[in-house]
Amino acid sequence: MAKEKEECIFCKIARKEIPAEIVYESENFIAFPDVNPKTKGHTLIIPKKHYENLVEMPDILGNELIETIKKVAEIRFKQGADGFNIVVNTGEAAGQIVMHAHIHILPRKKKEKIQFPCDTENNV
Ligand code: 5GP
Ligand code: ZN
Numbered sequence: 001m002a003k004e005k006e007e008c009i010f011c012k013i014a015r016k017e018i019p020a021e022i023v024y025e026s027e028n029f030i031a032f033p034d035v036n037p038k039t040k041g042h043t044l045i046i047p048k049k050h051y052e053n054l055v056e057m058p059d060i061l062g063n064e065l066i067e068t069i070k071k072v073a074e075i076r077f078k079q080g081a082d083g084f085n086i087v088v089n090t091g092e093a094a095g096q097i098v099m100h101a102h103i104h105i106l107p108r109k110k111k112e113k114i115q116f117p118c119d120t121e122n123n124v
Contacts, residue, residue, distance in 0.1 A: 009098060010044075010100035010102060011100060013030070013046070014048040024072050026067065026071075028048055028061055028064055029046065029047055029061075029065060031043050031071075031105075032046075034104065038104075038106055039107055039109075040107060040109070041076045042104065042106055044105075045065070045069065047061060047065075047101055050100055051100070052099050052101065053091065054101050065103070069103065069105065080109075081107035081108060081109065082110045084105055084106055085106040085108060086104065087104040088102075088103050
């Protein structure tokens with residue numbers, strides 16, 4: 001296995017070497033809670049295969065990704081979310097810290113204020 005994939009934290013989660021609560025799983029994607037949630041139910045969706053970012057991910061996975069986003073949203077709506085934001089930090093300049101493609105699903109409640117972008121390092 002390439003060193004990059006061997007050491008990638010999200011590959012380890014996808015391979016179930018690191019335990020994570022699986023919120024939803026499809027053929028090519030896995031959704032689990034962000035370890036440092038910005039809102040209640042903050043969830044990450046990742047492709048099981050290692051792609052550095054969304055741009056590197058094959059287009060063919062697009063439909064399944066949208067389906068997975070909808071499934072996660074449905075789960076969070078049932079748990080009381082009123083809406084959600086999708087954030088995709090792509091590249092270091094945009095605040096991407098984990099170099100394995102991932103989509104942030106940020107469930108929102110009415111009148112709840114959060115800061116965008118969800119850039120933990122720069123907090124711009
Ligand atoms: P990025 O800035 O790359 O878009 O965000 C990476 C996200 O991954 C951060 O919100 C961070 O809290 C989350 N994260 C980093 N390491 C882990 C981990 O080992 N487990 C989980 N569940 N989330 C992680
Ligand atoms: Zn990876």
